[in-house]
Amino acid sequence: MAPITPERRLTYYEELRHRGYSRRDFMKFCTVMAAYLGLEASGTAQITKALMNTPRIPVIWLHFQECTCCSESFIRSSHPIVADIILDKISLDYTETLMAASGHAAEAAMQKTMKDHYGEYVLCVEGSVSNYGDGEYCCIGGKSSKQILQEAAAGAKAILAWGSCACNGCVQAAKPNPTQATPIHKLVKGKPIIKVPGCPPIGEVMAGTLVHLVTFGAIPELDRVGRPKAFYSKRVHDSCYRRPYYDAGLFAETFDDENAKKGYCLYKVGCKGPMTYNACGVIKWNNGVSYPIQSGHGCIGCSEENFWDNGPLYRQMSSFPGFGIEANADKVGLVAAGAVGAGIAVHAIATNIQKRRLIVDVIDEGKKAEKELDNPLS
Amino acid sequence: MKGQRLRRVFVWELPVRIFHWLNVLAIFVLCVTGYLIGNPPALLSGAEASNRYMFGIIRFLHFTAAYIFMFNLLFRVYWSIAGNKYANWRNFVPTNGRYFTEIFKVLKIDIFLQRGKEHMSVGHNALAGFMYFVIFLASLFMVVTGLGLLADNSTWWFTRAFIWVPAFFGSDFAVRNWHHAFMWLFIIFTLIHVYLVFYHDYVEGRGEISSMGGGWKFIEEEQFQAEKPE
Numbered sequence: 001m002a003p004i005t006p007e008r009r010l011t012y013y014e015e016l017r018h019r020g021y022s023r024r025d026f027m028k029f030c031t032v033m034a035a036y037l038g039l040e041a042s043g044t045a046q047i048t049k050a051l052m053n054t055p056r057i058p059v060i061w062l063h064f065q066e067c068t069c070c071s072e073s074f075i076r077s078s079h080p081i082v083a084d085i086i087l088d089k090i091s092l093d094y095t096e097t098l099m100a101a102s103g104h105a106a107e108a109a110m111q112k113t114m115k116d117h118y119g120e121y122v123l124c125v126e127g128s129v130s131n132y133g134d135g136e137y138c139c140i141g142g143k144s145s146k147q148i149l150q151e152a153a154a155g156a157k158a159i160l161a162w163g164s165c166a167c168n169g170c171v172q173a174a175k176p177n178p179t180q181a182t183p184i185h186k187l188v189k190g191k192p193i194i195k196v197p198g199c200p201p202i203g204e205v206m207a208g209t210l211v212h213l214v215t216f217g218a219i220p221e222l223d224r225v226g227r228p229k230a231f232y233s234k235r236v237h238d239s240c241y242r243r244p245y246y247d248a249g250l251f252a253e254t255f256d257d258e259n260a261k262k263g264y265c266l267y268k269v270g271c272k273g274p275m276t277y278n279a280c281g282v283i284k285w286n287n288g289v290s291y292p293i294q295s296g297h298g299c300i301g302c303s304e305e306n307f308w309d310n311g312p313l314y315r316q317m318s319s320f321p322g323f324g325i326e327a328n329a330d331k332v333g334l335v336a337a338g339a340v341g342a343g344i345a346v347h348a349i350a351t352n353i354q355k356r357r358l359i360v361d362v363i364d365e366g367k368k369a370e371k372e373l374d375n376p377l378s
Numbered sequence: 379m380k381g382q383r384l385r386r387v388f389v390w391e392l393p394v395r396i397f398h399w400l401n402v403l404a405i406f407v408l409c410v411t412g413y414l415i416g417n418p419p420a421l422l423s424g425a426e427a428s429n430r431y432m433f434g435i436i437r438f439l440h441f442t443a444a445y446i447f448m449f450n451l452l453f454r455v456y457w458s459i460a461g462n463k464y465a466n467w468r469n470f471v472p473t474n475g476r477y478f479t480e481i482f483k484v485l486k487i488d489i490f491l492q493r494g495k496e497h498m499s500v501g502h503n504a505l506a507g508f509m510y511f512v513i514f515l516a517s518l519f520m521v522v523t524g525l526g527l528l529a530d531n532s533t534w535w536f537t538r539a540f541i542w543v544p545a546f547f548g549s550d551f552a553v554r555n556w557h558h559a560f561m562w563l564f565i566i567f568t569l570i571h572v573y574l575v576f577y578h579d580y581v582e583g584r585g586e587i588s589s590m591g592g593g594w595k596f597i598e599e600e601q602f603q604a605e606k607p608e
Contacts, residue, residue, distance in 0.1 A: 224542060247427075248427040259422070305549040310555070329559035330413075330416070332562070333562030351577060354493060355493075357493075359580070359581055
């Protein structure tokens, strides 16, 4: 280990040893992270090497229009080092929720990090930005959220958009979206943005994404909408342990019927698993204890865009835009088909009245021809 | 009155008829299985889930019918260039003012049932042709959204090429909702289409219904002389 001098920033490993973690704890952590990231066996060594040799990356964690559930999820991720390595004193230079400093001191700390580590720090954003007017709906320290974001984003190496707020706007962006809650990628251009959606995202997924950033010095492989492929490439449905019931066509109809007790698929009570890309079925929640479907409640699709306006939560079909809350596509379609059916009936009757002359002519003609066949000489 | 002399005209070529009935079959299967996928029946069964694959089969049928529907549609696009003049794309896409004049005429005579000189077309009338164009666009929409929903589960490069669709709509939620809503367009189209075929057969007596079986229509001598089909 290199000697520790005031000029040199500590590596993650050094910081952890100082905090009293054993090497064994550290190695366990590296192994767990490699597994979550889906790396091969040698990945553990790569992560170990990176965390032992790279000085910690400064992190600025901003909070805008949100509920802090992302932070809550993060500090409860299954391995204690996860929270310590990023959120505790080690890496975090600024975060409203957990930092010790407050007021001008805190703002000064952020400015200092932004200046000293320009182009190096990772910017984590939790929450959506109010884009309404001058951004007066969300102000911190006298600045609007939009202003803060743009200042902080300028010198960021990469931006991590935590949770559905920062990725899609989430419930604050639900119609009619009075504050014009706007996701990060619509306001910041020209910076790598990693979206980690979910309400909240799984703590291990957040940690894994950060560890990947530290280990490989590059953003992880992202899918078509900018989410890390390691965690968002499969639908909840595809890793669901109730999937065999879905394929068999066995569904719970209500939450207290016989089928629900048997653990049948929750598709008919509105499970959005078939449309939701997340790792819930694999990594699960609360140290891998369970996840919503395992606990008997359908997936609400919290990591998907616009899930809040695609209600109702307990029915499979969404309500249809412009036709009220209760009207889904089937009801609208059925009414339209009924109206068309009635129209056809009216049209058929009207045809017989209006086109009577023509129809009678055609019939007469046919009858005449028939007679001619019977009496060819007449 | 004087008896009408009818001439037999070959209108619908065999590929057009095969397209039509394959399309009927595909749309029927797609609507039924699609509706079931959106709103599956509640089954009570004592059998082990591992012995059943009911919903899996429904989805399999849906995907199979969808591929048939798509390739059938592609073939019809080709035939709109290669086929005879009744199959030509000009029957469907308005390219001149005459097309619109005919649409208004058909609206007047056949939809609002005005008395007057009947509008007797040999192939599609302009209004019907235009409606088929509309349903063709709706079919494209269904194909694209359907492939988009399937893309993530598919291993075929062609289907995977539509992976941008859910991202374009925002999420699978929206794609699924629209894909489902458009089904009703096809149901309503079918209702009107079948009714109007019966209407023409009944009012005009020229073998409208059977024409999609054998390809023949019966055209009045005077109109035959006026139009001189090839």
